[in-house]
Amino acid sequence: MGSFHLTKMSLRNLFKKPATKMYPVIAPTFTPMTKGHVVNDIEVCILCGICEKKCPSLAITVDKPAETWIIDPFACIQCYSCIRTCPKDCLTMLPQYTGASTEKCSRSITKPELSPEDKAAQEIAAREKEARIAAAKAAKAAKDELANKE
Numbered sequence: 056m057g058s059f060h061l062t063k064m065s066l067r068n069l070f071k072k073p074a075t076k077m078y079p080v081i082a083p084t085f086t087p088m089t090k091g092h093v094v095n096d097i098e099v100c101i102l103c104g105i106c107e108k109k110c111p112s113l114a115i116t117v118d119k120p121a122e123t124w125i126i127d128p129f130a131c132i133q134c135y136s137c138i139r140t141c142p143k144d145c146l147t148m149l150p151q152y153t154g155a156s157t158e159k160c161s162r163s164i165t166k167p168e169l170s171p172e173d174k175a176a177q178e179i180a181a182r183e184k185e186a187r188i189a190a191a192k193a194a195k196a197a198k199d200e201l202a203n204k205e
């Protein structure tokens with residue numbers, strides 16, 4: 056009886072479709088909900104470091120002086136915390152797995168070099184911001200001084 060069942064099971068398995076896919080010959084199907092890998096639109100990223108602080112698995116490193124954003128895809132647990140907290144919405148979960156690799160390595164993205172025009176515009180914006188802050192501080196100091204006199 057036992058050997059009859061075993062033979063039946065073996066024959067059934069011989070002729071039924073395989074349970075696994077011939078990856079990578081047959082590509083897997085990804086849905087919008089597939090937890091793939093995190094990508095950063097580095098041109099929008101301001102290197103504020105919030106994603107690094109919010110990542111529970113310490114997968115992200117933000118190097119502000121070097122203008123570099125680094126992710127260790129092997130440490131990422133696809134929790135979406137960085138994506139939810141990024142103030143610039145520049146992080147996305149791509150519904151595709153990280154490509155196969157023979158080495159355990161991090162992905163590093165560096166902010167592209169600005170054109171001279173963009174650099175000049177950025178410096179002007181920074182100077183204007185500093186001037187606005189200084190004016191606001193001066194106005195507050197004057198207001199406080201007036202209040203103290205009264």
Ligand code: SF4
Pocket residue numbers: 095099100101102103104105106107117140141142143144145146
């Ligand atoms: S939180 Fe967003 S803007 Fe800030 S460093 Fe991370 S990716 Fe860049």
Ligand code: SF4
Pocket residue numbers: 093109110111112113114115126130131132133134135136137138
């Ligand atoms: S998805 Fe989660 S684990 Fe992955 S980098 Fe973002 S915060 Fe870290």
